[in-house]
Amino acid sequence: MDAKCGHHPDRVADGGTCARCGTYLCAECRVEGSDPALCSSCLTLLDRGKDVRHIRILAILMMIHGGLLAAMGAYYVLFGGFVLDALADIPVAPGDESSEFLPEILVSAFALIGLTQVGPGVVQALGGWRLFQYRGLALGWIGALGGLLGVLGCYCAPTGIALAMYATYVLSRDDVRARIAVGVPPSRAKKPAAPSLDATESTDAP
Numbered sequence: 001m002d003a004k005c006g007h008h009p010d011r012v013a014d015g016g017t018c019a020r021c022g023t024y025l026c027a028e029c030r031v032e033g034s035d036p037a038l039c040s041s042c043l044t045l046l047d048r049g050k051d052v053r054h055i056r057i058l059a060i061l062m063m064i065h066g067g068l069l070a071a072m073g074a075y076y077v078l079f080g081g082f083v084l085d086a087l088a089d090i091p092v093a094p095g096d097e098s099s100e101f102l103p104e105i106l107v108s109a110f111a112l113i114g115l116t117q118v119g120p121g122v123v124q125a126l127g128g129w130r131l132f133q134y135r136g137l138a139l140g141w142i143g144a145l146g147g148l149l150g151v152l153g154c155y156c157a158p159t160g161i162a163l164a165m166y167a168t169y170v171l172s173r174d175d176v177r178a179r180i181a182v183g184v185p186p187s188r189a190k191k192p193a194a195p196s197l198d199a200t201e202s203t204d205a206p
């Protein structure tokens, strides 16, 4: 005998079993894309987690901060190029070896500072983008903590540290971790097709 859906007694439970409440689910009642299977009621409960709203706040901050970090890094690299250009116009005193090597050293330094920010900046922005879709817990950690490399470029040091601390708070919350583990963005969370049964669960908890 096949198990029936907990919300639709006439349907076979081909959507699996909800990993949180154990309800048998038909394909329609299983939250689309959830793995392991999850029912909509449990997703609603997870969405109501105390700290879940911080996911998107953190995601937006990471996208902005990561973007700025990458832009600053790119500017440093470009600036190194400008310096090289400007120095090329200054005549070098013959036999003065230090001034001959100066452009290379300067440009390398700017490029190095720049690249230590472009990479982490891009990763941080990507991590923010994934988090905005309630996904990518690992990339979120890497992006937030990787932003600390911006300390080397001094411009982003205070904001990078503040962001890493905020991310550490948000990403270590149990309700946040549970919500991201579902791997489904909020907009794709489908409501169940059985309002009569769902009504009891959607009334507000105290």
Ligand SMILES: [Zn+2]
Residues within 6 Å of the ligand: 018, 019, 020, 021, 022, 023, 038, 039, 040, 041, 042
């Ligand atoms: Zn459930």
Ligand SMILES: [Zn+2]
Residues within 6 Å of the ligand: 005, 006, 007, 008, 011, 025, 026, 027, 028, 029
């Ligand atoms: Zn169903």
